[in-house]
Amino acid sequence: FGSELEGQVAIVTGASSGIGEATAKSLASRGASVVLAARRKDELDDLAAQIENEDGETLVVPTDITDDDDIDNLVETTTDEYGRIDILVNNAGLMPLTHIADADKETLRTTIDVNLTGLISLTHAVIPTMLDQESGHVVNLSSVVGRFLQANSSHYNAAKAGVKMFGDSLRLDVASEGIRVATIEPGAVSTELLEHIPDEDIKGGVEEYVGSMRALQPDDIARTIMFVVSQPEHMDINEVMIRPTDQV
Ligand code: NDP
Numbered sequence: 001f002g003s004e005l006e007g008q009v010a011i012v013t014g015a016s017s018g019i020g021e022a023t024a025k026s027l028a029s030r031g032a033s034v035v036l037a038a039r040r041k042d043e044l045d046d047l048a049a050q051i052e053n054e055d056g057e058t059l060v061v062p063t064d065i066t067d068d069d070d071i072d073n074l075v076e077t078t079t080d081e082y083g084r085i086d087i088l089v090n091n092a093g094l095m096p097l098t099h100i101a102d103a104d105k106e107t108l109r110t111t112i113d114v115n116l117t118g119l120i121s122l123t124h125a126v127i128p129t130m131l132d133q134e135s136g137h138v139v140n141l142s143s144v145v146g147r148f149l150q151a152n153s154s155h156y157n158a159a160k161a162g163v164k165m166f167g168d169s170l171r172l173d174v175a176s177e178g179i180r181v182a183t184i185e186p187g188a189v190s191t192e193l194l195e196h197i198p199d200e201d202i203k204g205g206v207e208e209y210v211g212s213m214r215a216l217q218p219d220d221i222a223r224t225i226m227f228v229v230s231q232p233e234h235m236d237i238n239e240v241m242i243r244p245t246d247q248v
Pocket of ligand 1: 013014015016017018019020037038039040041043063064065066091092093094095114141142143144185186187188189190191192193194
């Protein structure tokens, strides 16, 4: 256990699996108090127990990122408990790839709601606290597909490109107030993300593609996020794209 983030408070969305879970563990292992947000309370409780076993500090706040009341509750519970928010890792996401002609409206709406609107809404709710502190770090999970095209993914690509543009534009408004904004753009990471692809053919194709390479692991992204949030205050790493060496 290092202590470079001692006294800092971090919120991690999508902490119940994959990249969010690994990031929450890393932040806690460096001394941050970590607020675990996602819908699956059992997974969050398990993670909290693991972190507390290692003498880390956590708070579980079950949250659906598409629900405004849940967002307010997440921020209020965090500030009531810890009085500040230093790091916001906007990681919750889902990737239900489908051809636009086969998509139902709900899938399209949820993709934007979770990956983009929820991320913007939570950031909106957290920023006043960071402005009061005159410091804070917002770390947004976009994707390589926020920058490059991918078939059967027009809705997901639009959301992730939106995340990148939101972060860069947000930075213009808050950098002078001491708030840093970073966009993380992973390539293929081995997580539960592919499990929610509704079309079995598309799912099989993506699984085959990811299986053909040495995919990244959640810890690889967590390590990158730790690097980003551990820099001195005058240094703002705006964007990091990380791909498996084999991914072209
Ligand atoms: P996982 O499926 O393992 O994790 C997704 C997380 O998002 C889960 O913890 C899930 O929790 C949470 N989530 C989904 N919907 C909601 C919601 N409505 N409210 C709150 N939380 C929600 O996938 P990853 O770890 O791979 O994904 C993390 C991020 O990384 C995503 O934004 C993804 O788009 C991005 N990414 C992933 C890549 C990859 O190859 N894996 C590549 C590039 C980017 P719960 O179900 O409990 O709510």
